[in-house]
Amino acid sequence: MFFGAVTVERSAKLILVRGHTQFGTQWRLQAGETALGRNSGVVLFPDDNALADRHARLVFRGADLFVEPLPSTNGVFIRLREPARLHQGDEFIVGAQRLRLLHDHERPVAASAVVDAAGTHLQGSAVRPGQSTLALARITSDPTHTEVYVRYQRLLTLGRTTCDVNFAADGFVSERHAQLTQVGDHVLLEDLKSRNGTYARVSGPWKLAHGDLLLAGEQVLRVELNTPRG
Known part of the structure; x- marks a missing residue:
């Protein structure tokens, strides 16, 4: 049968x-x-x-x-259950903050050395060529207002008070909410057991x-x- x-x-x-x-x-x-x-x-x-x-x-x-x-x-965004792989241009949300990984051509370009009329160079921390950079833009309802966060490091934390990038006024953001890690040609986005989650x-x-x-x-x-x- x-x-x-x-x-x-x-x-x-x-x-x-x-x-x-x-x-x-x-x-x-x-x-x-x-x-x-x-x-x-x-x-x-x-x-x-x-x-x-x-x-x-x-x-x-x-x-x-x-x-x-x-x-x-x-x-449309999905709440993360595990680290997510992001590429330049990808968006994610922590709390009420919508953020986007910047493309290389969108990142602020280091200006040439600033020298005054007397030949004195502006003193400041050096930015080394090829140094790992994580660059984010905060998306707001006003397209003329843009906030950009640039960190010359491979790991960047986001939260309310004790992180590399903080959103102190956002009550939906945990103290340590999420982190980004540069891994080769992509970035890993990881939620840090936040109360309201991280969305990609x-x-x-x-x-x-x-x-x-x-x-x-x-x-x-x-x-x-x-x-x-x-």
């Missing part, structure tokens, strides 16, 4: 952890595609101006669930695991995957 393969149906839920509607609001995701956005889709947040009309979609591919960011200004922006389809947290606009959503029955 021949038995055909068993078709396994997966389902999942999105649960609102923080955002514009009631905490714990749930959306059931079935096979196929579920869109998330401000005005178009199933998971809607019409009051969130940080979302695009159609911001992202959640898609089952076989038994796996993926989030796919759609073209938008603010993207995804650039393409991302396979979701049970318990993952998504940040889209001002909404934080938890993914719950139901165990299929064979």
